Amino acid sequence: MVTLQDELVRTVVYEHPKALTEVPTHYCPGCTHGIAHRLVAEVIDELDIREHTVVVVPVGCAVFAYDYFNLDGVEAPHGRAPAMATGIKRSLRDRIVFTYQGDGDLAAIGTAEIIHAAARGENITTVFINNAIYGMTGGQMAPTTLPGQQTTSSPRGRDIRLAGNPLRITELLAQIDGTCYAVRRSLHSVREIRRAKKALMTAFRTQVNGLGFSIVELLSSCPTNWGITPPDSLKWIEDNMVPFYPLNDFKVSDSVLTMESGA
Amino acid sequence: MATGTIVINEIRCKGCTLCTTVCPQDIIHMDTGRVNEKGYTPAILVDPDQRCTGCAICAVICPDVCITVYRDIPASKLHRNVA
Numbered sequence: 228m229v230t231l232q233d234e235l236v237r238t239v240v241y242e243h244p245k246a247l248t249e250v251p252t253h254y255c256p257g258c259t260h261g262i263a264h265r266l267v268a269e270v271i272d273e274l275d276i277r278e279h280t281v282v283v284v285p286v287g288c289a290v291f292a293y294d295y296f297n298l299d300g301v302e303a304p305h306g307r308a309p310a311m312a313t314g315i316k317r318s319l320r321d322r323i324v325f326t327y328q329g330d331g332d333l334a335a336i337g338t339a340e341i342i343h344a345a346a347r348g349e350n351i352t353t354v355f356i357n358n359a360i361y362g363m364t365g366g367q368m369a370p371t372t373l374p375g376q377q378t379t380s381s382p383r384g385r386d387i388r389l390a391g392n393p394l395r396i397t398e399l400l401a402q403i404d405g406t407c408y409a410v411r412r413s414l415h416s417v418r419e420i421r422r423a424k425k426a427l428m429t430a431f432r433t434q435v436n437g438l439g440f441s442i443v444e445l446l447s448s449c450p451t452n453w454g455i456t457p458p459d460s461l462k463w464i465e466d467n468m469v470p471f472y473p474l475n476d477f478k479v480s481d482s483v484l485t486m487e488s489g490a
Numbered sequence: 491m492a493t494g495t496i497v498i499n500e501i502r503c504k505g506c507t508l509c510t511t512v513c514p515q516d517i518i519h520m521d522t523g524r525v526n527e528k529g530y531t532p533a534i535l536v537d538p539d540q541r542c543t544g545c546a547i548c549a550v551i552c553p554d555v556c557i558t559v560y561r562d563i564p565a566s567k568l569h570r571n572v573a
Contacts, residue, residue: 233564233565233566234564234565235493235562235563235564235565236562236563236564236565236568237494237495237560237561237562238560238561238562238563238568239558239559239560240494240544240546240559240560240561241546241549241550241557241558241559242558242559243555243558244555247555251501251502251528251554252554254553254554255504256504256505256506256530257504257506257507257508257553258553259553260553261552261553261554261555262551262552262553265553265555417512417547417550417551420550420551421550450506456507457506457507457508458507458508458511461508
């Protein structure tokens with residue numbers, strides 16, 4: 228009950244995170260890259276680590292992410308972001324270092340780098356954006372393209388007899404001893420976006436606490452190359468990607484559970 | 491019911507329509523017949539009856555960080571974490 232003395236004050240409850248610059252992104256309308264950027268920026272703000280965080284950006288649609296994050300950033304050669312992050316983290320141990328990579332970058336040309344960064348247990352965080360397609364180059368089939376999915380290089384749908392099966396990268400990395408935290412989330416609804424932010428928070432906290440390699444995979448949309456509207460794209464993620472790429476915690480190590488319980 | 495409002499930074503808006511699909515009060519619409527300086531049809535708040543609750547669901551789904559959300563909070567509760 229609001230009393231007379233208890234005056235209502237119009238208060239900002241949601242605004243542009245400090246870890247994002249004011250530069251408008253070049254992403255297509257409805258692309259969930261913008262949501263992923265914002266979640267990462269919010270987590271960095273809430274952990275108050277902006278002044279000593281370094282982002283390693285990929286080749287792909289997120290290639291200009293260093294302009295959008297108000298952080299120190301470097302651009303890695305295609306797929307080599309985990310290798311660059313390794314070097315930065317080992318030489319500047321007080322920095323929080325994360326890579327932001329798409330599926331073409333991480334799951335194709337960068338497979339070796341990500342697996343060995345995890346195997347070495349590098350204390351870095353990877354944000355893995357999976358939209359089942361090569362976005363920047365015009366919508367070609369990626370290693371993560373779903374069976375039967377039409378792309379510009381699989382116009383009759385991905386034929387798994389010819390092109391093989393999609394890679395479930397996060398499940399793969401969860402089996403490696405150096406990985407402390409490997410989960411998959413999605414950006415297709417407000418509820419899932421909030422769950423994704425919690426996972427990113429945990430992933431960054433594992434690094435602050437020096438627990439090892441952490442990865443959060445985010446199922447993401449590509450309205451332009453999927454050829455459907457932004458709302459339909461989110462529905463497409465829910466109907467087609469989530470059944471193939473389940474939203475689970477594939478590895479939460481004992482050290483992460485201890486951290487989460489506040490012990 | 492809580493009250494509030496939103497301010498949409500029209501220059502950043504790309505007209506993706508996602509905010510219009512999630513608003514529980516259905517008070518965000520596309521301002522058809524008009525384009526912003528980038529050439530996109532922007533979203534606008536149409537709230538003559540002050541139905542906005544400042545729930546921030548639109549801001550959570552906006553890919554272009556266009557939306558600032560305000561909520562009317564009793565002065566005695568201002569010290570609490572509201573977001």
